[in-house]
Amino acid sequence: MSTILHVTLITEAFPPEINGVANTLGRLCDGLRLRGHRVELIRPRQSEDAGLVAADDLMLCRGWPIPGYPGLQWGQSSMHKLLRRWTRQRPDVLYIATEGPLGLSALRAARRLGIAVVSGFHTNFQQYTHEYGFGFVTRLLTHYLRWFHNRSQITVVPSLSQKMELERRGFERVELLSRGVDSQLFHPSKRSAALRESWGLSVDDIAVLHVGRLAPEKNLGLLKTSFDALQAAHPRQTLKLIIVGDGPQRTTLEQQLPNAIFCGTQRGDILATHYASGDLFVFPSLTETFGNVVLEALASGLGVIAYDQAAAAQHIRHGHNGALAMPGDEEAFIDAARWLLEESETLRRVRLNARQHASRQGWAAIIDLFERQLRSACAMSNKALPMGQLL
Template identity: 35%
Template sequence: MRVALFTDTFLPDVNGVAKTLGRWTQFLEAKGVQIKVFAPASLHAKDHDPFRVERFYSIPLLLYPECRLAIPNPLQLRKTLHAFQPTLVHCATPFNLGLFGLHHARKYKTPLVASYHTHFDQYLSHYKIPWVEPTLWKYMQWFHHSCEKVYVPSQSTLHHLESKGMRNLEIWSRGVDTAQFHPNVERKSVLAAYGISSQSFVILYVGRLAPEKSVEVAIESFRSLPADIRKNSRLIIAGDGPSAALLREFCEDEGDVTFTGFVQGRQLADLYAAADVLLFPSATETFGNVVLEAMASGTPVIGAAAGGVQDTIAHGQTGLLCPPGDVAAFTEALQRLYLSEADRHRLAAAGLAYAQRQSWDHIFSKLLASCEEVVQRSAEFEPSIVSHRMIR
């Protein structure tokens, strides 16, 4: 099998989609599957594998500037595709590069699958352009109509897309690297690096600092804690994004809120494990990788009862869920975990056990089997076209 993957974000970009697609690529290569990635030029570092990743000039995506909208070179793309002769096209974006993948698959009758990663429709109201939503969904329905499979990260995302008229949906869940994210940490030294006492009740937010993430709900929930609890608590906000300056200004007079800026790798893993609770109020997640990472780190999670987060957290068993945007409910959940060490330990243990069962290898093996089935079904349906594909 030879897979052509079209995406608007890829390693070394640091976000959930880029990391997941990077892992998927590495898994395929380990299984002897040839893969060619078509992605925007990265702003973070030069690509170190030009033979696997074809890069294109790009501009910032309006709703997500950290992701890039590629401006493909059609001649370059066609030349590479003709040389590679993919047997499967995977579009991880419905935008410019994805359109080229769609066009190629249709023209040469190559099996086509897509993966859905971001609820852009739910971002629109946060960016004051809700009127775009009907047009967006018409486009999304048109783009995915030709896909034999549309892979989604969670059951809630599947239901959401079904309600919008999309079909051929299948769950491609997410795993967690338990060698990187685990509970073993020297809490005192990790927190000391941020000027925080290990005796503090540490509340952690991890994620992009942007309107759709509802970071202000985390801040207001922390502020609403009873005075005797708040004086013994600290809020750490780990991440960066377009709202960073505004949020820092919002908290500039508060000495118990720490902004770390962007963190990753060991520094991020240590923060998860050193915290007493992860507070994640975002209601726009298709999955919510940070929830699973915190669980794997032995840290209980309070999340929004919406999107993919509610599929990962079993309320009262592996974490706590609160109605989206309900500051009072989030504050009550924080207070509950502050007052009950037994609840913290019980939720942390159950969350850790759940996370340790989410194996990337198992998840990717199921995805690969599904892709192979798509290719095989196409070969059986149109053997003459498959065997002569792209010979002109």
């Protein structure tokens, strides 16, 4: 029988926050606990934590607001607290999901105590700097991220394209840990005629859906361009743009898209109903490490249009279960969207294939692999890292 692991997860994002990182970490945490492992969580205190107290398996630290992400906190350095805590109760392995001051202090404490570390590359911060007007720090940030991740036994990434990109930039010991989807929650049977009617759509009309954070790095200007092109190509067809999510660009988008329906943030079954009530899913982002919403849309039986990278590259075969364009080629992206609406049979077939593919992408196999990677890191930690990697 395999030994039970004491795993400590360090992160700035965790449910009930709504983002891909939080969703993934919640799934990994729950999956390990279902397998009998002890999972300790260390994260900043969030606005939802009023009255929540620390416990043996939970440490809340102080934090600072993250610019552009209202309600989220950036965890402060807590090295001395972590050293005391882990000296009393030593974990077998850490999973550090974020590279800020909290993650760095956890890395340093683990190195001092000889605790194995697996790090996760969840967010393309070095790409986001361009979108937020800080392009001058991109090289410095890339250097820091490489330095940070090369001090863990293993760095896990969610997509093959991300793995290749990091290895090209000198990241070492990079392994793939993809993502799964709850194909019972996200299911075509959740389609709601009443919801579609509230959008002003009948059975044969087309709901063009987008789900995600409304932020500059998501390339959302292409939403309007694509939707306008679809309307021009199908003037007799009733189409409606449905946007689920919130963020700093919402006001701008509402001005640019006065006829779109903005549904705000949705969760759980209500989110699944919104997905299933759509027809096309338009995902123009170029900065994803994965893009959980792509799998959720496929599982909901939508015709997905995306750039050929991250989750879309792994899970969509162009013309079979979705439509792809080369990254950055906006005309090809628009052409892919047009193609899906040219023939009703094309869209029907693609949507059926999308559902069939996504229904086989469960979380169980992902969590099995994650458990093996944690055990591998424990074994590797007994071997000395090269001298150049010492803190």
